[in-house]
Every structure is written in C-alpha cells, then in structure tokens.
Amino acid sequence: VQLQASGGGLVQAGDSLRLSCAASGRTFKSYTVGWFRQAPGKEREFVSSVGWNIQRTYYSDSVKGRFTISRDNAKNTAYLQMNSLKPEDSAVYYCAAQLIGLNNRRPDAYSYWGQGTQVTVSS
Numbered sequence: 001v002q003l004q005a006s007g008g009g010l011v012q013a014g015d016s017l018r019l020s021c022a023a024s025g026r027t028f029k030s031y032t033v034g035w036f037r038q039a040p041g042k043e044r045e046f047v048s049s050v051g052w053n054i055q056r057t058y059y060s061d062s063v064k065g066r067f068t069i070s071r072d073n074a075k076n077t078a079y080l081q082m083n084s085l086k087p088e089d090s091a092v093y094y095c096a097a098q099l100i101g102l103n104n105r106r107p108d109a110y111s112y113w114g115q116g117t118q119v120t121v122s123s
Contacts, residue, residue, distance in 0.1 A: 001025040001112050005095045008117030011085055015121070019080040021095030021114055029073035032101040034110055035080045037091035037119075047093070048080060049104040058104055063089075085121045092116040 007019040021033060034049035048059045048069040057069050063082075071078040078095060096110035103109040 001028060001031060001097055003095050003097060003112055003114035005093065005114035005117045008093060008119045010120045010122065013086055013121055013123050015085050016081070016083045017085065017119060019082065019093055019095070019117060019119075021078040021080075023076045023078070023097065025076070028076040028097075031097040031099055031112075032104060033069075033071060033078040034096045034098070034104055035069065035078075035093060036096060036107055037089075037093045038116075039091040042091075044094070044107050046105040046107070050078060051101055051104075060105075082119070085119075087121045087123045090120045092118050 002024040004022045011017055030052050032051050035047040036044050037047050038044040046060050047063055048067055050057045050069045050071050066084045068081040094116045095114045097112040098110045
C-alpha cells in the first residue's frame with residue numbers, strides 16, 4: 001500500500017488542522033493506520049492509531065482529548081483532526097500502515113509510510 005499525507009500548514013496556537021492520509025490499494029480497510037510525528041532533533045513519536053474496525057483507537061497522552069483519528073475505508077483515507085494546537089505540536093507528521101495490528105505505538109511495527117506533512121504552530 002502507498003500512503004500520501006497532506007493537510008499540514010502554519011497555524012496559530014489554539015487553531016485546528018485536519019491531516020489526511022490517502023492510501024492506494026484495495027486492501028486498505030484491512031490495515032491499522034498510525035500517525036507519528038517528528039520534531040527537529042527528536043525521535044519519531046507515536047500520536048494516534050486506528051484499527052481496521054475503527055473502534056480501536058489509541059492516542060498518546062500528549063494529544064488525548066485534542067486530536068481525533070478516523071478513517072473512511074470507502075475513500076481509502078484516514079484522518080487526524082487536530083484541535084487546540086500548541087507550539088509543541090509542531091513537527092513533521094507521518095502516516096503509516098501495518099497489516100498485523102500489534103504494537104501500534106512503535107514505529108518499527110509499521111511497514112508502510114507516507115512522505116510526511118509539516119505542521120507548525122506559532123505561539
């Protein structure tokens with residue numbers, strides 16, 4: 001499966017953004033999709049993931065209550081709605097996909113990655 005992340009941009013603290021992850025392939029609905037982010041000089045960190053059945057969603061503590069992950073399997077697209085953005089949310093955001101659906105918080109559990117989209121939040 002090939003992934004294309006989009007929707008990043010420059011916003012002010014408190015604003016919202018919605019990231020999209022468009023996937024190719026008919027089997028997208030079988031994949032767990034994760035969002036990760038990486039700020040300069042830092043390791044890539046888990047943000048959120050959604051299982052194939054949509055009901056299984058997970059969030060990092062730093063975004064819980066502000067971000068919402070979702071997916072539309074008919075459109076082969078996953079989304080990350082980001083509200084109440086903070087400057088510390090600034091990073092390149094990547095979407096990723098894995099078929100097995102285990103260790104969802106670990107980047108090395110994902111076989112497929114999108115190219116990343118930059119999110120910058122000014123104070």
